[in-house]
Amino acid sequence: MRKISEFEMPDLIPARMLNEFTYCPRLCYIEWVEGEFEDNADTVDGRFQHRRVDQSQGVVPNPEEVADFTARSVDISAHEIGIVCRLDLIEGKDGHVIPVEYKRGYVPKIEGGAYESDKVQLCAQGLALKENGYECNEGLIYFVKSKQKVQITFNELLVNRTKQLINNLRLMIASEKIPSPLVESSRCVRCSLAGICLPDEINFLKNPENRNEEIPQVRKFLPPRDDQIPLYVTGYGQTVRKKGERLEVWSNRDKTGEVKIRELSQISLYGSADITSPAFTEILQRNIPINYFSYGGWFYGFSQGNSHKNVELRIKQFAFAEDKKRSLKLAQMFVYGKILNSRTILRRNDGEVSDEILKSLKKLASDAKSSNSLQTLLGIEGGAAQIYFSRFNNLLKSDDSWYSFENRNRRPPKDPVNTVLSYLYGVMVKEFFVTLNTTGFDPYLGFYHQPRYGRPALALDMMEEFRSIIADSVTFTLFNNGELSERDFISRGLGVTLTPTGKKAVLRGYERRISTEVKHPLFGYKVSYRRIFEVQARLLSRVLHGEIDVYPPFLTR
Ligand code: SF4
Numbered sequence: 001m002r003k004i005s006e007f008e009m010p011d012l013i014p015a016r017m018l019n020e021f022t023y024c025p026r027l028c029y030i031e032w033v034e035g036e037f038e039d040n041a042d043t044v045d046g047r048f049q050h051r052r053v054d055q056s057q058g059v060v061p062n063p064e065e066v067a068d069f070t071a072r073s074v075d076i077s078a079h080e081i082g083i084v085c086r087l088d089l090i091e092g093k094d095g096h097v098i099p100v101e102y103k104r105g106y107v108p109k110i111e112g113g114a115y116e117s118d119k120v121q122l123c124a125q126g127l128a129l130k131e132n133g134y135e136c137n138e139g140l141i142y143f144v145k146s147k148q149k150v151q152i153t154f155n156e157l158l159v160n161r162t163k164q165l166i167n168n169l170r171l172m173i174a175s176e177k178i179p180s181p182l183v184e185s186s187r188c189v190r191c192s193l194a195g196i197c198l199p200d201e202i203n204f205l206k207n208p209e210n211r212n213e214e215i216p217q218v219r220k221f222l223p224p225r226d227d228q229i230p231l232y233v234t235g236y237g238q239t240v241r242k243k244g245e246r247l248e249v250w251s252n253r254d255k256t257g258e259v260k261i262r263e264l265s266q267i268s269l270y271g272s273a274d275i276t277s278p279a280f281t282e283i284l285q286r287n288i289p290i291n292y293f294s295y296g297g298w299f300y301g302f303s304q305g306n307s308h309k310n311v312e313l314r315i316k317q318f319a320f321a322e323d324k325k326r327s328l329k330l331a332q333m334f335v336y337g338k339i340l341n342s343r344t345i346l347r348r349n350d351g352e353v354s355d356e357i358l359k360s361l362k363k364l365a366s367d368a369k370s371s372n373s374l375q376t377l378l379g380i381e382g383g384a385a386q387i388y389f390s391r392f393n394n395l396l397k398s399d400d401s402w403y404s405f406e407n408r409n410r411r412p413p414k415d416p417v418n419t420v421l422s423y424l425y426g427v428m429v430k431e432f433f434v435t436l437n438t439t440g441f442d443p444y445l446g447f448y449h450q451p452r453y454g455r456p457a458l459a460l461d462m463m464e465e466f467r468s469i470i471a472d473s474v475t476f477t478l479f480n481n482g483e484l485s486e487r488d489f490i491s492r493g494l495g496v497t498l499t500p501t502g503k504k505a506v507l508r509g510y511e512r513r514i515s516t517e518v519k520h521p522l523f524g525y526k527v528s529y530r531r532i533f534e535v536q537a538r539l540l541s542r543v544l545h546g547e548i549d550v551y552p553p554f555l556t557r
Contacts, residue, residue, distance in 0.1 A: 012077050013169055015085035015124040018162075021169045022117035025179040027193055033173060034310045034440065036196050061092070068093055078128035082166060085125050089142075099125040099139040106146040113150040114141050116161075123162040126154045176312070178545055180206075198538055201523055205539070205548045230266050230511070231259050233273040234503045240267065242279035264288055266434055268427075270503070271295035289437065291430045295497070299430045299456075302437075310440030316544040317458075321445050328377070330461075330543070330551050331448035332369050335381045337465030337553025339365040342388040344556050345468045349476070350394040357387060374448070388468070392417075395476040402486045403479060412495025417475060419489060419496045420506055424471035425463075427510055431533060432459035439537040462536065465553040470529060474509045483509060521557050 013032075021028035030036050061069060069092040077084040089100035101122045107113050122139040129136040140149045152158070172179060181199035182188055188199045231247065233240060239250045247264065249257040267283065268291040269275065275283075275290065280303070283290055287305040294300060320326050343361040346353045364384040371377040385408070393405040396417065405417040413419040433456050436443040446457025448464070478484045488502025498506060514529040527535070536554055543551045 012082055012084035013166065015083055015121045018124050018165060018169060019117045019121035022120045022165055024182055024187055025172055026181055026197060027191060028169065029172060029178045030193050030196055034312055036193065036310060076128050076132055078131035080131050081127050083124045083128045085128055087125055095135060097129055097134045097136050099129060101139065101141050102144060103141055104144050107143045107148050107150060114152060119152050119158060120162045120165055122152050123154050123158050127162065178547065196538060202542055202547055205552060229259060229263050230268065231264060232268045232507050234270045234500055236272060238273045240275040240279050242276065242282050247279055261286065266291060268293060268430065289434050293426065299426050299433065302433065304437065313440040313541055313544065314442050317441055317445060320544050321447060327447040328374060331374060331377055332371060333551045333553050334448050334461050334464040335368040335377055336365050337555060338467060339368060339384040340555050341465055342468040345472060346388065346391050350391050352394060353391055357391065361387060397480045414495055416489045416496055417479065419498055420475045420478065421471060423498060423506055424474055424510060428463045428466065428471055429456055429459050432462045435533045435537050436462065439534065439541060469556050470513055474513045478506065478509045521555055522552060
């Protein structure tokens with residue numbers, strides 16, 4: 001067996017992690033090494049069931065004085081076996097100590113009445129107690145829902161298995177390589193990290209032969225929608241205040257809106273919109289991002305509580321960005337996705353688009369995939385954008401003369417259509433900024449967009465494939481449906497801006513679009529665009545980890 005060097009040696013391993021490792025090594029890696037965690041109904045319920053034992057921290061008498069006693073929530077560490085644990089309960093009886101581990105749910109209907117992962121966790125606690133001088137040969141698992149205890153004897157077999165798993169866990173950490181996902185395992189169905197791990201998706205993408213399959217064997221992505229609500233504060237002089245468990249929006253003396261904090265996904269403040277200190281502190285403590293925009297919708301920053309712990313991913317991102325060849329491969333796929341999706345938008349919505357134009361966009365997409373430099377790729381993207389925007393006026397079905405589209409212009413946009421496009425691109429940059437941040441990336445370091453002070457280059461990279469199917473589509477839908485009128489725009493100097501009412505209409509359209517559930521073209525399940533943004537960011541992270549070779553852009557059909 002390979003001996004781990006002093007430098008590779010992880011800190012003491014929590015016994016809880018040993019449980020995760022025994023359940024699924026990849027789960028342990030994602031939680032322990034990558035610092036990712038996500039609740040599901042089981043984990044929330046588990047915490048609730050555990051609340052009594054977690055209430056206070058207990059102490060145990062010295063090993064020499066062990067008599068009859070009970071102590072709850074006791075922390076102990078054992079350096080020889082390399083374990084640290086919080087014991088839910090310890091019972092001292094006749095000179096022996098017995099650890100009791102609380103588990104939610106019912107006694108499982110399996111031989112021995114307990115899963116291996118739980119037995120190993122309990123045994124590690126027993127070994128830690130022994131190392132600290134206590135006599136300990138057995139433990140109990142208490143199943144909260146069935147109110148039953150299952151006795152576990154720390155026999156030679158279980159002790160050896162526990163020690164072997166501790167060593168295997170250390171080797172896994174030292175290898176710096178994420179274990180492969182389980183294949184079609186029922187464990188994934190109950191796993192709260194399935195949305196981060198993407199077991200079926202990664203197994204599917206790892207095998208290139210699968211790519212031609214029409215309906216892959218990918219289980220449903222859960223939850224398909226992100227039901228947390230974003231709060232946009234756009235009007236002049238608006239202030240966000242905390243009131244108990246809610247946030248209220250005030251304009252001078254009038255309350256203009258409110259939202260429950262636990263239902264909040266993020267806050268976006270525009271222009272002079274403000275937030276009070278108590279509200280700000282609460283939001284940071286709950287790790288909800290606050291985004292800041294100029295009046296015109298330019299995203300210029302955000303605040304968040306403790307940042308993401310996935311330092312491993314950031315190291316990989318920086319190494320990838322340094323490597324011109326690998327960066328180009330990613331950039332090619334972003335541009336490829338962008339061109340093909342803009343082609344689909346024209347094919348679907350421009351009744352007069354010629355086959356020639358569709359063919360040339362297809363050709364440019366394939367040229368993007370085989371381009372030999374970033375410079376060439378930029379040229380290809382520029383050419384495709386010119387063709388696409390030359391048709392954009394055909395997507396607007398207006399008989400009115402108050403708006404039309406001639407060409408793409410910005411800084412400042414000179415007509416209502418360009419104003420809405422620019423505004424939505426700004427909102428999308430923020431969306432990807434937040435998604436990348438919460439998935440552990442540094443949004444400022446991209447592979448296609450080059451680093452420049454204050455430019456969220458990776459957010460811009462990731463939104464390329466979604467520009468036409470989200471921002472552009474929302475734009476022409478709003479105009480075509482008559483959801484925007486001339487009164488929603490103001491001409492100022494050289495440019496045109498949206499009024500507060502206009503901004504609200506645009507944001508409504510945007511939220512409606514990204515909450516729409518669509519069938520994922522690769523994986524076959526239905527999922528909202530907002531969740532797709534997250535899936536794409538996770539797939540990108542798996543490319544950086546070397547789990548899949550090629551980044552698969554989201555290609556709408
Ligand atoms: S989803 Fe499955 S493979 Fe992925 S971490 Fe969970 S149990 Fe392991």
